[in-house]
Amino acid sequence: MADNKKMVxxxxxxxxxxxxxxxxxxKKAELADYSCVKGCMVIRPYGYAIWExxxxxxxxxxxxxxxxxxxxxxxxxxxxxxxxxxxxxxxxPEVAWVTHGGSEKLEERLCIRPTSETLFCEHYxxxxxxxxxxxxxxxxxxxxxxxxxxTRPFLRTMEFFWQEGHTMxxxxxxxxxxxxxxxxxxxxxxxxxxxxxxxxxRKTDKEKFAGAEATYTIEAMMHDGKALQSGTSHYFGDxxxxxxxxxxxxxxxxxxxxHQTSWxxxxxxxxxxxxxxxxxxxxVLPPAVAPIQVIIVPVAxxxxxxxxxxxxxxxxxxxxxxxxxDASDNSPGWKFAEYEMKGVPLRLEIGPKDIExxxxxxxxxxxxxxxxxxxxxxxxxxxELLRAVHDGLYRKALENRERRTWSATSxxxxxxxxSKDMGFVKAMWCGxxxxxxxxxxxxxxxxxxxxxxxxxxxxxxxxxxxxxxxxMVYWGKAY
Amino acid sequence: MADNKKMVxxxxxxxxxxxxxxxxxxKKAELADYSCVKGCMVIRPYGYAIWExxxxxxxxxxxxxxxxxxxxxxxxxxxxxxxxxxxxxxxxPEVAWVTHGGSEKLEERLCIRPTSETLFCEHYxxxxxxxxxxxxxxxxxxxxxxxxxxTRPFLRTMEFFWQEGHTMxxxxxxxxxxxxxxxxxxxxxxxxxxxxxxxxxRKTDKEKFAGAEATYTIEAMMHDGKALQSGTSHYFGDxxxxxxxxxxxxxxxxxxxxHQTSWxxxxxxxxxxxxxxxxxxxxVLPPAVAPIQVIIVPVAxxxxxxxxxxxxxxxxxxxxxxxxxDASDNSPGWKFAEYEMKGVPLRLEIGPKDIExxxxxxxxxxxxxxxxxxxxxxxxxxxELLRAVHDGLYRKALENRERRTWSATSxxxxxxxxSKDMGFVKAMWCGxxxxxxxxxxxxxxxxxxxxxxxxxxxxxxxxxxxxxxxxMVYWGKAY
Numbered sequence: 001m002a003d004n005k006k007m008v009x010x011x012x013x014x015x016x017x018x019x020x021x022x023x024x025x026x027k028k029a030e031l032a033d034y035s036c037v038k039g040c041m042v043i044r045p046y047g048y049a050i051w052e053x054x055x056x057x058x059x060x061x062x063x064x065x066x067x068x069x070x071x072x073x074x075x076x077x078x079x080x081x082x083x084x085x086x087x088x089x090x091x092x093p094e095v096a097w098v099t100h101g102g103s104e105k106l107e108e109r110l111c112i113r114p115t116s117e118t119l120f121c122e123h124y125x126x127x128x129x130x131x132x133x134x135x136x137x138x139x140x141x142x143x144x145x146x147x148x149x150x151t152r153p154f155l156r157t158m159e160f161f162w163q164e165g166h167t168m169x170x171x172x173x174x175x176x177x178x179x180x181x182x183x184x185x186x187x188x189x190x191x192x193x194x195x196x197x198x199x200x201x202r203k204t205d206k207e208k209f210a211g212a213e214a215t216y217t218i219e220a221m222m223h224d225g226k227a228l229q230s231g232t233s234h235y236f237g238d239x240x241x242x243x244x245x246x247x248x249x250x251x252x253x254x255x256x257x258x259h260q261t262s263w264x265x266x267x268x269x270x271x272x273x274x275x276x277x278x279x280x281x282x283x284v285l286p287p288a289v290a291p292i293q294v295i296i297v298p299v300a301x302x303x304x305x306x307x308x309x310x311x312x313x314x315x316x317x318x319x320x321x322x323x324x325x326d327a328s329d330n331s332p333g334w335k336f337a338e339y340e341m342k343g344v345p346l347r348l349e350i351g352p353k354d355i356e357x358x359x360x361x362x363x364x365x366x367x368x369x370x371x372x373x374x375x376x377x378x379x380x381x382x383x384e385l386l387r388a389v390h391d392g393l394y395r396k397a398l399e400n401r402e403r404r405t406w407s408a409t410s411x412x413x414x415x416x417x418x419s420k421d422m423g424f425v426k427a428m429w430c431g432x433x434x435x436x437x438x439x440x441x442x443x444x445x446x447x448x449x450x451x452x453x454x455x456x457x458x459x460x461x462x463x464x465x466x467x468x469x470x471x472m473v474y475w476g477k478a479y
Numbered sequence: 480m481a482d483n484k485k486m487v488x489x490x491x492x493x494x495x496x497x498x499x500x501x502x503x504x505x506k507k508a509e510l511a512d513y514s515c516v517k518g519c520m521v522i523r524p525y526g527y528a529i530w531e532x533x534x535x536x537x538x539x540x541x542x543x544x545x546x547x548x549x550x551x552x553x554x555x556x557x558x559x560x561x562x563x564x565x566x567x568x569x570x571x572p573e574v575a576w577v578t579h580g581g582s583e584k585l586e587e588r589l590c591i592r593p594t595s596e597t598l599f600c601e602h603y604x605x606x607x608x609x610x611x612x613x614x615x616x617x618x619x620x621x622x623x624x625x626x627x628x629x630t631r632p633f634l635r636t637m638e639f640f641w642q643e644g645h646t647m648x649x650x651x652x653x654x655x656x657x658x659x660x661x662x663x664x665x666x667x668x669x670x671x672x673x674x675x676x677x678x679x680x681r682k683t684d685k686e687k688f689a690g691a692e693a694t695y696t697i698e699a700m701m702h703d704g705k706a707l708q709s710g711t712s713h714y715f716g717d718x719x720x721x722x723x724x725x726x727x728x729x730x731x732x733x734x735x736x737x738h739q740t741s742w743x744x745x746x747x748x749x750x751x752x753x754x755x756x757x758x759x760x761x762x763v764l765p766p767a768v769a770p771i772q773v774i775i776v777p778v779a780x781x782x783x784x785x786x787x788x789x790x791x792x793x794x795x796x797x798x799x800x801x802x803x804x805d806a807s808d809n810s811p812g813w814k815f816a817e818y819e820m821k822g823v824p825l826r827l828e829i830g831p832k833d834i835e836x837x838x839x840x841x842x843x844x845x846x847x848x849x850x851x852x853x854x855x856x857x858x859x860x861x862x863e864l865l866r867a868v869h870d871g872l873y874r875k876a877l878e879n880r881e882r883r884t885w886s887a888t889s890x891x892x893x894x895x896x897x898s899k900d901m902g903f904v905k906a907m908w909c910g911x912x913x914x915x916x917x918x919x920x921x922x923x924x925x926x927x928x929x930x931x932x933x934x935x936x937x938x939x940x941x942x943x944x945x946x947x948x949x950x951m952v953y954w955g956k957a958y
Contacts (some may be wrong), residue, residue: 021657033602033605033606035551035552035598035601035602036556036559036601037552037554037555037556037589040552040553040554041552042549042550042551042552042598042602043549043550044549044606045548045549046548048547048548048549049547049548051550052548066856067523068527068528069524069527069528069531070521070522070523070524070527071518071521071522071527071530071640072514072521073514073516073520073638074519074553074591074622074624074638075516075575075624075638076516077515077516080515092581093581093582094581095580095581096554096577096579096580097578097579097580098575098576098577098578098591099576099577099578099579100575100576100578101574101575101576101626102571102572102573102574102626103572110516112553112577112591112594119514119515119521122514122515123512123514123521126512127512127523131558138524142622143550143621145553145554147580147581159552159553159554161550172840223802238939261682362646423567
């Protein structure tokens with residue numbers, strides 16, 4: 001068994017080389033493969049099944065809140081991308097350009113969408129005429145492309161998969177409410193479905209989305225203390241509406257510009273799952289999105305009745321849980337290691353002695369805790385144990401974050417803290433770009449967000465220039 | 480009411496101009512909108528909801544048969560596209576080329592995938608090593624792009640949405656079995672879910688997929704007698720495997736090439752739904768994919784209790800059917816016309832007198848048949864009526880096809896038949912490309928398929944050259 005395990009789980013230890021550990025897990029757990037297009041990945045069945053579970057949970061929630069799915073073109077004419085000044089400045093340097101169709105040179109270049117604000121606005125101009133047409137609450141699931149030099153599976157790829165919500169509202173208040181509502185949807189999803197605690201806050205002007213008035217974000221801390229931006233929600237005011245000439249007749253019969261939001265969450269979140277919960281045995285999946293929640297491993301399966309019993313249990317549990325039974329010729333030890341690598345939350349072992357005693361053993365992936373469960377109590381015990389795995393993962397991630405979140409009142413102190421360990425540093429900021437840039441230069445940190453839950457660190461003056469601060473900021477190094 | 484109806488339903492009559500009727504329905508039923516990218520469409524919420532229902536039914540079926548979803552890159556390097564000779568000849572003239580990333584010119588051009596055989600093969604070369612790795616049963620839901628000059632929403636667009644299954648098998652027999660299995664999945668889906676009868680058969684070499692050994696197809700007849708290819712399934716032999724050097728160690732320990740299939744069904748099928756079932760009042764949707772199966776229209780809704788009762792019924796039925804209640808200020812007549820335009824299969828009317836009698840009126844979209852239904856029998860009656868709508872639509876479509884399917888033994892006879900009406904002509908064919916081309920020139924028809932259910936027309940000689948025939952072929956004009 002020990003040998004088998006070694007063969008399956010030959011991955012770099014997290015503490016030796018976290019980056020290498022990450023790519024090992026992506027490969028060994030069969031989540032993704034490199035493709036022949038530099039920077040683009042192949043999402044393999046096991047990885048894609050995680051994404052489908054993520055999609056299902058979010059899509060259901062979006063629809064409950066009245067959102068409708070649509071499909072926009074994947075191409076944007078250059079002139080359309082240029083309509084909103086800040087937006088084009090932000091995105092033009094990182095798009096792929098289509099210049100030929102078949103053998104003909106195009107009159108106007110088309111870019112592959114890096115994001116779809118401009119396409120949605122073009123369509124909204126066709127369909128928004130009266131306040132009765134508002135709000136428009138649209139979303140699309142698609143892939144977008146940004147020309148990146150350095151890429152890593154899920155975390156940063158040229159093409160990535162996401163959903164992008166785009167909404168139009170009668171008033172600024174309604175649009176801001178939507179921006180906040182959707183950030184909260186993302187935050188609840190991360191905490192309740194992925195067991196990833198997040199800090200909610202607002203981005204500084206430097207870090208906000210190109211063309212937005214305000215960008216809200218959820219920031220998660222990975223196992224190594226670095227930050228990962230896990231979802232963003234933007235308020236645009238009426239800037240795009242003016243640029244695209246979208247007007248509606250209001251309740252008072254005057255022509256008005258609608259107010260706009262957009263919000264997105266991408267396959268990056270799979271990277272967050274890997275780096276928040278994984279360990280030296282591989283992936284550890286939160287039960288809500290695990291493609292297999294319970295793996296049934298028959299022990300001594302050549303003995304009469306074992307495989308039949310294992311199959312009977314699988315069939316019985318299949319309507320309630322995502323369950324698989326592995327009847328392959330591999331040894332139980334090999335199977336244990338394989339499904340640990342794949343992060344399956346619960347392993348159910350059943351052998352001749354268990355059958356005799358009318359019970360089985362269930363082992364949790366997160367802490368290897370074993371429980372003997374009478375076979376007639378499986379339907380009650382499995383949900384409890386899945387819940388326990390979720391709670392265990394959340395608690396461990398929260399502890400990691402709390403242990404590595406410090407306060408600082410000087411750049412020297414930030415450097416000192418981060419020289420010992422990686423993490424978040426809470427420090428006051430005056431609001432000036434120059435101080436933000438100085439922290440990047442001198443401490444290597446970027447502003448992660450101005451958290452909604454503000455507090456005062458030290459005497460309330462900027463950690464950099466000493467002037468009165470406008471906000472407390474989470475600083476850190478980010479993926 | 481008559482006036483309201485006119486306002487909503489101002490569309491061209493089918494018999495006056497079928498093409499104009501089609502685009503009117505697409506627009507008035509709010510299925511799709513034109514985008515600023517020539518040849519690309521915006522799929523609006525109501526259209527996309529139909530596609531989501533299609534996806535759900537097919538995806539469930541694919542998974543029952545053991546298929547797994549994956550995601551491949553949207554870009555293909557030129558050298559990869561060129562690996563299989565027939566394939567590149569077929570597709571290179573109609574792809575969009577990316578030549579620049581950001582401000583840099585690329586060393587090698589990348590095309591936006593027109594289909595993904597080459598990408599799947601590249602990946603299969605990484606993951607297929609042993610017979611134990613087979614079969615690989617992969618599918619992806621995505622959009623692809625083909626540079627088309629003349630486009631029409633859903634029927635022919637530059638970018639279109641589809642699923643593409645790609646599978647690899649140990650033996651030719653298994654792969655051929657898969658090709659046929661998936662064609663049958665498409666045929667059952669069309670008949671059982673979309674109420675569209677189809678002819679199953681094989682394409683001639685001229686009409687088959689670029690790079691395939693055999694292409695199977697399902698052909699549907701539209702209301703105007705023209706054919707629409709509604710789904711295809713291809714058997715590739717080991718041609719791609721050889722071109723991409725995909726080999727596995729077989730059971731006999733020798734190196735072998737696997738055998739491959741692909742199969743696809745696209746948003747074109749929404750065009751088929753429109754043109755098979757629609758009428759002069761707009762869209763008519765088969766219940767299995769209708770976003771709204773039952774629209775509840777309160778009558779005299781200002782009267783006390785009407786809206787409450789309508790809402791009570793909606794809430795009660797919502798867990799069993801896709802149901803909507805329209806409490807807007809529009810008149811009942813306006814609403815009747817609006818949901819007829821949108822093709823909702825059943826309309827449930829409830830007014831003060833109905834409430835008094837503890838009943839409601841249900842009107843079928845397909846034939847306007849009215850049924851009085853006691854309120855306590857809705858849960859039993861609605862499924863019966865939905866079934867009746869489905870059966871009615873299927874029967875009508877089948878009658879149309881049967882009425883317009885003729886046999887011919889000469890090109891003159893084909894011309895004579897088609898000069899009276901459009902339809903399918905069954906005629907024998909010797910198998911020569913020159914005869915197929917002559918039928919195109921002299922009768923304006925293409926071979927739709929060599930149906931699996933063969934019969935002998937006339938004396939069994941080719942309709943064109945008089946030589947002994949190899950097959951009976953369905954000929955027709957196609958979208």
